[in-house]
Amino acid sequence: MIESPHETGYNFAYLDEQTKRMIRRAIMKAIAIPGYQVPFAAREMPMPHGWGTGGVQLTAALLGPEDVLKVIDQGADDTTNAVSIRQFFQKTAGIATTTRTDEASIIQTRHRIPEMPLKAGQILVYQVPIPEPLRFLEPRETETRKMHALEEYGLMHVKLYEDIARHGYIATTYAYPVRVEGRYVMDPSPIPKFDNPKMQMSPALQLFGAGREKRIYAIAPHTRVASLDFDDHPFKINRFDRPCALCGGEGVYLDEVLMDDRGQRMFVCSDTSYCESRRAMGHGPVDASAEPAR
Amino acid sequence: MNAPNRPELSQDTELPLMQVRGLTRYFGARPGCIDVSFDVFAGEVLAIVGESGSGKSTLLSLISAQLKPDQGAVHYQMRDGVNRNVLELNEAEQRLLMRTDWGFVHQDPAMGLRMGISAGANIGERLMAIGARHYGDIRSAAQSWLTCVEIEPDRIDDLPKAFSGGMRQRLQFARNLVTQPRLIFMDEPTGGLDVSVQARLLDLLRELAANLGLAVIIVTHDLGVARILSHRILVMRRGRVIEQGLTDQVLDDPQEPYTQLLVSSILQA
Numbered sequence: 001m002i003e004s005p006h007e008t009g010y011n012f013a014y015l016d017e018q019t020k021r022m023i024r025r026a027i028m029k030a031i032a033i034p035g036y037q038v039p040f041a042a043r044e045m046p047m048p049h050g051w052g053t054g055g056v057q058l059t060a061a062l063l064g065p066e067d068v069l070k071v072i073d074q075g076a077d078d079t080t081n082a083v084s085i086r087q088f089f090q091k092t093a094g095i096a097t098t099t100r101t102d103e104a105s106i107i108q109t110r111h112r113i114p115e116m117p118l119k120a121g122q123i124l125v126y127q128v129p130i131p132e133p134l135r136f137l138e139p140r141e142t143e144t145r146k147m148h149a150l151e152e153y154g155l156m157h158v159k160l161y162e163d164i165a166r167h168g169y170i171a172t173t174y175a176y177p178v179r180v181e182g183r184y185v186m187d188p189s190p191i192p193k194f195d196n197p198k199m200q201m202s203p204a205l206q207l208f209g210a211g212r213e214k215r216i217y218a219i220a221p222h223t224r225v226a227s228l229d230f231d232d233h234p235f236k237i238n239r240f241d242r243p244c245a246l247c248g249g250e251g252v253y254l255d256e257v258l259m260d261d262r263g264q265r266m267f268v269c270s271d272t273s274y275c276e277s278r279r280a281m282g283h284g285p286v287d288a289s290a291e292p293a294r
Numbered sequence: 295m296n297a298p299n300r301p302e303l304s305q306d307t308e309l310p311l312m313q314v315r316g317l318t319r320y321f322g323a324r325p326g327c328i329d330v331s332f333d334v335f336a337g338e339v340l341a342i343v344g345e346s347g348s349g350k351s352t353l354l355s356l357i358s359a360q361l362k363p364d365q366g367a368v369h370y371q372m373r374d375g376v377n378r379n380v381l382e383l384n385e386a387e388q389r390l391l392m393r394t395d396w397g398f399v400h401q402d403p404a405m406g407l408r409m410g411i412s413a414g415a416n417i418g419e420r421l422m423a424i425g426a427r428h429y430g431d432i433r434s435a436a437q438s439w440l441t442c443v444e445i446e447p448d449r450i451d452d453l454p455k456a457f458s459g460g461m462r463q464r465l466q467f468a469r470n471l472v473t474q475p476r477l478i479f480m481d482e483p484t485g486g487l488d489v490s491v492q493a494r495l496l497d498l499l500r501e502l503a504a505n506l507g508l509a510v511i512i513v514t515h516d517l518g519v520a521r522i523l524s525h526r527i528l529v530m531r532r533g534r535v536i537e538q539g540l541t542d543q544v545l546d547d548p549q550e551p552y553t554q555l556l557v558s559s560i561l562q563a
Contacts (some may be wrong), residue, residue, distance in 0.1 A: 154423025160410075161415045161422065163427055165451050170372045230429040 013093040019043055023061035023216070027207060030218035034178030036148070037131050039121060043213040051081060052246075053211025055108045055127035056088070062106055062207075068096045070104035073251065075112040075270035081119040082110075083240035099273045110260040111174075113195040113251050115274040118204035122222065126189045131217065132179045153185045153194040156228055164233055166268065173238065179226045179278060188225075194237045194253045244269045247278035248286040307316035309371060311336045311477060311509050317356050317366035326352035327363070330514040332528060332538060336476065337507040341524035341541065343514060343556070349533040350513045351481060357511070358398060359388045360478050370459060373476075393420050397470030403462035406469070407454045413440065413465055414450040420473045439468040464498065471502070479492035480512040484519055497523050517560055521545055529553050 019041075022088065026040035026248060045053040059069065069089055073082040077099040085108060086097050098104050101116040108125040118124060134144045137155045145151070156177050163171045176193035180186050189208060199206060206219040216254060219225060229235040243250045245266040252274065254267040269275035317330040327349045334340050342350045355361035357368050368380040373456050380388065392398070400406035404546055407416050417436040418426070426432050437447045441463040445457075454462050463483060465521035470478060483499070484492045499525055503510050514520055519543060520527055527544045529537040529552070537550045548554045 146385075150389060152389070152420060152423065155426070157422040158411060158415050158419050161429065161432065162411050163416055165412055165433075231427050232430050262404055 003286070006028045010092045012065075013043075013063045013089060013095075013264030015043065015057065015060045020061040023057055025122040026216045027058070028063065030207070030216050031205070031220050033184070034218060034220050034223050035184030035186040037215040037216055037217045040216050042211045045211065047084075048261075049212040050129065052085060052108070052110055054129035054213075054216070054275070055110070055125045055211075056085060056209075057211060058125045058207050058216065059085075059089065059106060059108050060093075062125070062239070063093050063095055065093075065095065067105045068098050068103055070091070070098050070101065070107045070273075071109075072107065072112060072114070072271075072273075073110045076272045077113075078272060085120065101271075101273055110271060111190045111192075112253070113191060113198045116277075117198075118202055121201040122204040124202075124204055124205065126191075126208045127283040128187070128189040128208045128213075131187060131208065131210040131213050133185050135177075148184060151183070153179075153228075154264040156185055157230070159228065160228060160233075164230070170229065170233055170235070176235075177228050179225050179228060182226075186217060186219075187226070192238070192253060193227065193235075196225070196227045196235070197237065201225075240267065242267055242280075243286045244275060245285055247275045247283045249275065249278055249283070297334070299328070307533070309377070310334060311338075311371050312357070312511075313369040314357055315366075315369070316369045317353065317363050317368070319352060319356055319361065319363045325349070327330055327356060327531045330366070330530075330535050332535070334477070334509050334511060337503075337525065339503055339510045339512065339524045341512050341514060341520035341527045342530060343517060343520050343527060344530035345515060345556070348530040350515075350530055353530070353532075354479055354481055354513050358392070358396065359383070370477075390424075393423055394473045395475050395477065397475045397478040399463070399466050399470060399480040399483045401480060401485040403454065403459070403466050406463060406466045409454050412444070412451045412453060413457070416454065416465060416469050417472050420469065424473065436468075439472050440465075442471070442502070443468045444494075458491075459487050460481060460495055463487065463495055467499070467502065471506070477509045477511070480510060482514055482516075483512065484514070484516065492519075499523060517545060517556065529556070 014056055022041060026038045030038045032109055036128050042054065042057060045056050047053060069086065071082040071086045073079040076082060088217040089095055090097055101114040104122065106123045106125060107114065109187065110127045113124065134147060134155060137159060138144050138147065174192050175190045176196055178186050178188055178196060178199065188196060201222050201224065203221050205221050208217045227235040240254045244252060244254060246268050249269055253270045256265055256267055260263050312334040315331050318328050330353055344350050358365050360521045369377050370380045371377050400405065414433060416438040417439050418432040421432050421435060437450055440447050440450060443462055445464055454465055457465060484495055487495065496519065502508065507544060512523060524541045527538065527541045528535050529544065531552050537544060537553050544553065545557055548557050
C-alpha cells in the first residue's frame with residue numbers, strides 16, 4: 001500500500017489496491033481490443049453518477065505519485081466538475097496538478113479533446129455517460145452485443161440516413177460514431193464531432209470510462225479511428241466563421257457566451273488553457289469581438 | 295371462387311429450393327410440430343393452413359431458423375448452388391441469410407418495420423446492412439421499391455406511423471424485397487385488414503411473386519387467401535401435416551375429415 005502524504009485514512013488515490021488491479025486488468029483488455037467495451041465492476045465513488053465516476057475510477061487506477069493531472073470539463077479547467085475532481089485527487093493522492101495540456105501526464109476530460117496535440121506518453125481519460133453507440137437504435141443489451149460480435153453495423157448508417165433525409169446533411173454534431181481499427185463501432189463520448197479527427201492515429205493513449213454503465217474501452221496509441229459517413233455525404237467537421245474573441249485563435253472549437261440580457265454575445269475558445277497560453281504569448285482579439293444584438 | 299389468373303410455376307428446377315425433413319419440436323410435453331416434411335421449389339407459393347394452435351407458426355419459426363427443432367433438418371439451396379442444412383449454419387450465416395436471400399413478412403407490421411424511422415430508411419436498412427454506403431443509390435432504390443409496392447414515392451420520408459394498415463404491409467414487402475430474396479416467409483400477411491384492402495394486397499403479392507420468381511411460404515388460417523395465392527397447400531392439425539397437395543385438389547376434393555370440415559366451414563359466395 002502506498003502511503004498518501006496528505007490525507008490519512010484513505011488509500012492512495014482513494015480506491016483500494018484490489019479494485020485498482022481489477023480496473024487495470026479491464027484497461028489492458030480494452031487496449032488489446034480497441035473499441036471493444038469491457039465490462040468492469042465499477043465502484044460507488046463519492047460523487048453522483050453523471051459527474052464522471054467512470055473517468056475518476058480510471059484516473060484513480062492509473063495515477064502514480066509522479067503523475068501530473070489535468071482535469072477539464074467542456075474544455076475548461078475552472079468549472080465545478082473539473083475543480084472538484086482535481087481537488088479530490090490532490091487530497092487523496094497528493095499528486096501535482098496543472099492546467100497546461102503539455103505538462104500533464106494524465107488528462108481527465110468531459111466532452112472535449114484539448115486543442116494542443118497530445119504527445120506520446122500522455123493518457124486522455126474520457127468520462128462516458130452511455131458507452132453503447134447502438135443503444136438508441138436497439139434497446140436490448142443482448143442484441144447490441146451480438147451486433148458488435150457479428151459486425152452488424154448497418155443500423156448505424158440507418159441513423160445517418162435519417163439525418164440526411166430530414167436535414168439534407170448529417171446533423172449529428174456530438175457523440176459522432178467512429179469505427180476503430182476497421183472493427184468495432186464506438187461512441188467517442190459526447191465530444192463535438194469537431195474533435196473526432198484528433199482521435200485518429202493519436203500518439204497518446206485514450207481511455208473511456210462509464211461508471212454507471214460499468215464499461216471501459218480504449219483507443220491504443222496510433223490506432224485508426226474513422227468517423228462513419230456515406231460516400232456521397234462524407235464526414236465534415238463544423239467550422240467557425242470567426243476567430244476566438246479573446247485570443248484570436250482560428251480553427252479551434254468556440255463556445256458562445258451571452259454577455260447581457262440584450263442578446264450581446266461573444267465566441268471564445270472552449271479550451272481555456274489553450275486560450276490563456278495564446279494570450280500569454282501576446283495574441284489578442286483580431287477585430288471587434290462582440291457581435292451586436294440582433 | 296376460382297381465381298382465374300393463378301400464376302403458373304415460373305420455372306421447372308429439378309432441385310427443390312428448400313427441403314424440410316422430419317421437423318419435430320415439443321414444448322415440454324406438448325407437441326408444437328411433429329415429423330413435418332415437405333419441399334418448396336423456386337417460384338412456388340406454398341400455403342400452410344390450419345386452425346389456431348395447429349402448429350403453423352411454430353413450423354414457420356422452425357424453417358426460418360428462429361426456433362431450434364428437437365429433430366429434423368431444413369436443407370436450403372444457397373445462392374452459390376450449394377445445398378446446406380440451415381439449422382447447422384452458424385448464427386452469423388443464419389442472420390446474413392435472413393436479411394439477404396430470405397424475407398419475413400409479419401402479420402403485425404410493427405414487428406417487421408422500424409416504426410420510428412422513415413419509409414426510405416426502412417427499405418434501405420437491408421442494403422446498408424450488407425454494405426451499401428452511397429446515400430443517393432440507397433435512396434433511389436427505396437424510391438423504386440416504393441413504386442413497385444404502389445406507395446407514392448413522395449412518401450419516402452414519412453414514418454410508417456403515418457401509413458394505413460395496408461400501406462404498412464406493402465412497405466414491409468418492399469423492405470424485404472430490396473435485397474432480391476428468393477424465399478419469403480409470411481405469417482398471416484392479410485390479417486387485420488379489411489376485405490377490399492386485402493384483395494389489393496393479394497393482387498400485389500401474386501404479381502410480385504410471379505414477376506420476381508419468388509418462392510413464398512405463407513401461413514394463413516384463411517382458405518380464401520390460400521386458394522388465390524398458393525400453388526400447393528399443407529393442412530396442419532395438432533402439429534402434424536394431415537394432408538398436402540395441389541391447392542385445387544385439396545380444397546375441391548379434401549380427403550381428410552378435418553380438411554373437409556375446414557373447407558365446408560367457409561361461407562360459399
